[in-house]
Amino acid sequence: MIKVTRYTTEFKACWDQFVRESRNATFLLLRDYMDYHNERFVDHSLLVHDAKGTLLALLPGNQSDRTLQSHGGLTYGGVISATSMTTPTMLAVFDALVSYLREQGFEKLAYKTIPSIYHRYPAQEDHYALFRLDARLTRRDVLSVIAQESRIPFQKRRQRKITQAGKLALEVRTVDEYGPFWAILEDNLAAAHGVKPVHTLDEIQMLAQRFPQNIRLHVCLEACNVIAGVVVFDTGRVAHMQYISTSLRGRETGALDLLFATLIEHDYAQRVYFDFGISNEDNGRHLNIGLIEQKEGFGARTVVHDFYELTL
Known part of the structure; x- marks a missing residue:
């Protein structure tokens, strides 16, 4: 069973190590960057583990009323994952995230993808998971x-x-x-x-x-x-x-x-x-x-x- 846990400072070393070894994160997703303006946001970042306790993914996020933003203070910040992530596992990760957010009283997930140019290895399983969940495209920026x-x-x-x-x-x-x-x-x-x-x-x-x-x-x-x-x-x-x-x-x-x-x-x-x-x-x-x-x-x-x- 996949478990979703809210980030606290005790997870900092684990978080940063996963970011550095991931296939799609950058230094902006390290806690020393994310937390420079933590007084402006109520951090609600998430860690996702499998049944054996292995860390599968991270979701940088903050709470804004009943919406979880990923992350309101960053240019990008969707699900961070390793090369071991597969499409079926990502679907299960999103199912677990949705269940967690509902249990916590959230009504919406505002999701920023990580642009493909930052991926060290293909990492768009989250796009497919969002499509499967009928997520709505709300914004599309043009990077030159x-x-x-x-x-x-x-x-x-x-x-x-x-x-x-x-x-x-x-x-x-x-x-x-x-x-x-x-x-x-x-x-x-x-x-x-x-x-x-x-x-x-x-x-x-x-x-x-x-x-x-x-x-x-x-x-x-x-x-x-x-x-x-x-x-x-x-x-x-x-x-x-x-x-x-x-x-x-x-x-x-x-x-x-x-x-x-x-x-x-x-x-x-x-x-x-x-x-x-x-x-x-x-x-x-x-x-x-x-x-x-x-x-x-x-x-x-x-x-x-x-x-x-x-x-x-």
Whole structure:
């Protein structure tokens, strides 16, 4: 019989070991990342064991009224599993999860899949299980992704901007000080959307210190001034652009184009995928055409990220 157990801190070492050895998780699913903002969420992550006590799967989650979200504070966070997971076992895992959630008084499961580019081995049995349970697709985001081994040449317009920037006294550098870039990012987000970055300056600096091999800030400088920057979340397989922003001077000089070209062709040339992230709003229904055209100008093409809702 499959057993579902709610996560507590006594399971931290076991959780993290399973994440590191799994076929579809990344450093974002380690507890030191998940728990950095635990005051904002009521954690209700789950561990799934078989009848012999072997850990089969994890489900990062938080409780929001009568809904279990997987996980509201993360970009992705569906069922984490090992290569030993099979389709029949995944169906049994979901049956056990549904029974547990009903017993706990939940009425809905809001489920974020883990995009396929992060899978080290095929891992979409959860999609099939959700289909079998009549889960409803509620959101589909568009990730703009470059497959590095078969990269499409840059668009001529992008190449012209790169050439233009290359003639100026600009410098691309990896830095530890996030403050100057964060000021540009915050100003741009406030002006364009009236919002703030998901992470505060203190939070992103703290996470970068916790995960120095995974979180990096790359900037373009002119006379020692930051005029463009990108925060990269690097899983070793995927280089994901978490934050992208440029100043007015950066736009004038093509600094962001030069920065992207450097990262694509040099810093992250050995990654399997280079992920620009989404160009969506309104739960995926609005596509920012100008934004995605810029990304596709570098050779990126679409991978979708699906979200489901299961009524219990």
